Amino acid sequence: MLLNSFLWKAAKSYDQISHNEAMSSIKDINIQAYKYLDKIPKKAWCRYAFAKEIKCDHVTNNFTESFNSWVGDLRGKPILTLVEGLRRKFMKKMHKRYQKGCILTNRITPKFAEKLKKITQASRHCTLNMASEDTFEVGDMDRSFIVNLNQRTCDCGAFQLVGIPCKHAALGIIYKREKLEDYCDQWFSKDIYLKAYASMIHPISHEKRWPPMDEITPKFVLPPPLRRAPGKPRVNRRREADEGPSSQPKRSSTLKCGNCGQFGHNMRTCQRAPVQRKNPAYTHAQQVSSYTHLYKLNVLS
Numbered sequence: 001m002l003l004n005s006f007l008w009k010a011a012k013s014y015d016q017i018s019h020n021e022a023m024s025s026i027k028d029i030n031i032q033a034y035k036y037l038d039k040i041p042k043k044a045w046c047r048y049a050f051a052k053e054i055k056c057d058h059v060t061n062n063f064t065e066s067f068n069s070w071v072g073d074l075r076g077k078p079i080l081t082l083v084e085g086l087r088r089k090f091m092k093k094m095h096k097r098y099q100k101g102c103i104l105t106n107r108i109t110p111k112f113a114e115k116l117k118k119i120t121q122a123s124r125h126c127t128l129n130m131a132s133e134d135t136f137e138v139g140d141m142d143r144s145f146i147v148n149l150n151q152r153t154c155d156c157g158a159f160q161l162v163g164i165p166c167k168h169a170a171l172g173i174i175y176k177r178e179k180l181e182d183y184c185d186q187w188f189s190k191d192i193y194l195k196a197y198a199s200m201i202h203p204i205s206h207e208k209r210w211p212p213m214d215e216i217t218p219k220f221v222l223p224p225p226l227r228r229a230p231g232k233p234r235v236n237r238r239r240e241a242d243e244g245p246s247s248q249p250k251r252s253s254t255l256k257c258g259n260c261g262q263f264g265h266n267m268r269t270c271q272r273a274p275v276q277r278k279n280p281a282y283t284h285a286q287q288v289s290s291y292t293h294l295y296k297l298n299v300l301s
Helices: 002-012 016-029 031-039 062-076 079-102 110-123 158-162 167-175 190-196 280-300
Strands: 127-130 135-140 143-148
Touching (some): 002 031, 127 167, 143 167
């Protein structure tokens, strides 16, 4: 459990110093785990090594997992039904997002406006030491960070990586009585949001209304060979280690042994001697036979 905690700390660190500290702790706990992680390119799993231009700090595959959950039952449909279902879902989603963007009143999108509120609250626990109008030193617990608002950088690494002010930069912006929205990257603005969803996915009429294609010789294309992976296909996305539990009610997973009747294990791991049980189907057949015999005796008598 401790190793898992340091693993996520190493992956989610915004600066190399914090990453190296977490990796050093992993090395002390398990040298083999350290060597395994050290061989993987940093840009594939470490936040601090991500390209600063993409303005994204996600380190999990929740995008694909959420998409699979959003698709839902369409995944098990035939290919044409799947494609048509996805087209309609995307068509409605694009239009819904565009309508949402048209009524936005803030300069940035609601999701990042909510993030800025949380960042503002977190900045109250920091201390500010001004060096100039746009450069200052911020104390955060036992560490200090240098912030440059002109360059939009902070020693913690979050400001330049995500594209929105971190709590250290937010403290200086608030001190200057300026808006945090003015220091957010353009990718989180209302204008870019509208451009992203301005295009339309065109509707398609029923196939009976399609133009004739008699001049095209039909060709039969066989599907590729299907190789099913072992185990049951996963439906829900994988949750992060530090993510809260699901809001959906969880089914009880208490085991009951079919041998001794006790809870907490099953027949395969039961430590007691096997109990000889009668075959339920055979017993039922015997009962039916005896009832039939008694019925015939009553009728004949």
